[in-house]
Amino acid sequence: MDVLDSQDRARFEQLILPHLDAAFNLSRWLMRGRADAEDVAQEALLRALRFFRGFHGGDARAWLLQIVRNTCYTWLEKNGSLDLSTEFDEELHPQPSVSPETLAIAGDNRERLTRALEELPVRFREVLILRELEGCSYKEIAAITSVPIGTVMSALARARQRLHLVLTRSTAPHQQEAAHEL
Amino acid sequence: MSCELTPTVLHGYLDGELDAARAADFERHLISCSECVTALETQEKLRSLLQRAALYERAPLALRQAVQAQLGAPARSSVTPIRNLPTWRWLAMAATFLLAVLLGWRLLPLVRGNHGETTLASAIVDAHLRSLQPGHLEDVQSTDQHTVKPWFDGKLDFAPPVHDFVDEGFPLQGGRLDVVHGRTVAVLVYARRKHLINVFVWPTSEPDSEPVSGSQLGYHWVDWRKSGMELCAVSDVSPDDLANLHHLLVQ
Numbered sequence: 001m002d003v004l005d006s007q008d009r010a011r012f013e014q015l016i017l018p019h020l021d022a023a024f025n026l027s028r029w030l031m032r033g034r035a036d037a038e039d040v041a042q043e044a045l046l047r048a049l050r051f052f053r054g055f056h057g058g059d060a061r062a063w064l065l066q067i068v069r070n071t072c073y074t075w076l077e078k079n080g081s082l083d084l085s086t087e088f089d090e091e092l093h094p095q096p097s098v099s100p101e102t103l104a105i106a107g108d109n110r111e112r113l114t115r116a117l118e119e120l121p122v123r124f125r126e127v128l129i130l131r132e133l134e135g136c137s138y139k140e141i142a143a144i145t146s147v148p149i150g151t152v153m154s155a156l157a158r159a160r161q162r163l164h165l166v167l168t169r170s171t172a173p174h175q176q177e178a179a180h181e182l
Numbered sequence: 183m184s185c186e187l188t189p190t191v192l193h194g195y196l197d198g199e200l201d202a203a204r205a206a207d208f209e210r211h212l213i214s215c216s217e218c219v220t221a222l223e224t225q226e227k228l229r230s231l232l233q234r235a236a237l238y239e240r241a242p243l244a245l246r247q248a249v250q251a252q253l254g255a256p257a258r259s260s261v262t263p264i265r266n267l268p269t270w271r272w273l274a275m276a277a278t279f280l281l282a283v284l285l286g287w288r289l290l291p292l293v294r295g296n297h298g299e300t301t302l303a304s305a306i307v308d309a310h311l312r313s314l315q316p317g318h319l320e321d322v323q324s325t326d327q328h329t330v331k332p333w334f335d336g337k338l339d340f341a342p343p344v345h346d347f348v349d350e351g352f353p354l355q356g357g358r359l360d361v362v363h364g365r366t367v368a369v370l371v372y373a374r375r376k377h378l379i380n381v382f383v384w385p386t387s388e389p390d391s392e393p394v395s396g397s398q399l400g401y402h403w404v405d406w407r408k409s410g411m412e413l414c415a416v417s418d419v420s421p422d423d424l425a426n427l428h429h430l431l432v433q
Contacts, residue, residue: 009253017400018418020249024241038245045249110235117237131197132232135376138199153190153199160193164228 004052012052015060020045022061022134023068029129030072032118044071062136065144069126082122116166124159131156185217192218196225238376240314250399302405302414305362307398310380310416313360313369319378320356320371330357334368342368342383343411347430352379372427379417379427386412393428395421404428 023044028037048067055063076082117125126145130136142149194200195208212219313319322333331344337359346354355371360382367384386407395404403416404424413431415424
């Protein structure tokens with residue numbers, strides 16, 4: 001494999017390293033455990049370094065996050081914890097009639113939010129993390145996750161609905177059942 | 183549930199991803215559809231919960247160092263998981279780091295000029311990295327300049343300028359004391375989108391100066407002197423963002 005010369009390394013340091021936090025954050029939320037997240041993020045950065053000659057400018061963060069995501073999926077697959085079969089054909093239900101106030105009470109707790117996010121299928125979790133924590137546009141999310149923008153949009157809508165359900169389920173079971181019957 | 187609108191429209195609107203015509207259509211729809219109004223409020227609430235909960239997790243220092251080491255060394259084909267590094271290697275790394283800091287401190291005084299600037303920049307980038315570790319960012323956490331400013335009183339022999347620039351997109355997050363080159367300095371913490379900016383402040387007897395900037399380990403910094411204070415802002419935001427904050431601070 002090519003060894004990068006000092007100019008390439010300087011470019012890598014300037015373009016890619018500023019996105020190390022983004023890389024770790026995505027890895028942390030896809031992998032769940034912090035220790036795994038560190039190893040995977042490190043491996044992803046190593047891959048990025050190896051493929052850096054193939055990066056010809058453009059959105060450096062999206063480029064790196066795509067590598068991070070692929071590395072995470074490879075690890076998850078290897079450990080048998082990747083389940084992609086279920087979620088995408090599920091029908092999008094109308095919003096349940098839980099008031100914003102109920103949600104505010106249900107979600108005003110970092111731990112509970114974390115658990116609710118971790119409970120989501122990885123495909124939903126990743127669009128939420130990229131959109132809400134990383135501030136990516138639909139176009140960037142589509143590039144990072146290698147799916148069409150339309151799929152990003154419906155995944156995001158479903159992910160938010162799911163998160164909402166998980167959060168309100170833990171505090172307001174009766175309301176949630178009621179919402180299902182509607 | 184009677185609204186026939188595709189839910190993705192609501193989410194597209196929420197995310198600012200609709201074009202102007204479709205956004206206007208949706209806003210007209212909101213006038214007559216209370217269901218969508220409630221759904222939109224709920225989604226806005228959900229978003230603010232996610233953003234307020236500080237769920238973003240920054241790269242640990244060990245990861246940053248491991249990546250940096252990889253970048254310095256010829257790229258290897260396998261990863262040494264950082265958590266499996268034997269303790270003595272950590273100790274060796276720590277000792278090397280400490281030695282470098284001591285040497286830097288002993289041999290290179292805090293002076294201007296190219297060499298001095300580079301060491302100062304290193305010390306400040308190091309301090310910035312330290313501050314990003316959990317629990318190290320702020321001693322006083324407040325977005326109110328009238329809380330942050332008095333907090334520094336009695337802790338320092340100078341009064342750092344404390345201003346909030348929330349309207350300009352740089353909300354004040356708080357402040358802390360730090361030590362750079364053996365000197366106690368004030369640090370103001372600003373946010374810029376998802377990123378943090380540390381502004382180090384200490385008194386100087388040197389005349390005012392134009393901003394000098396540079397970057398190191400992927401972090402950018404800009405340093406200047408004004409009215410008896412030297413300020414150095416450091417962050418992973420773009421140099422343009424840092425330049426904007428510099429303009430605000432010298433106003």
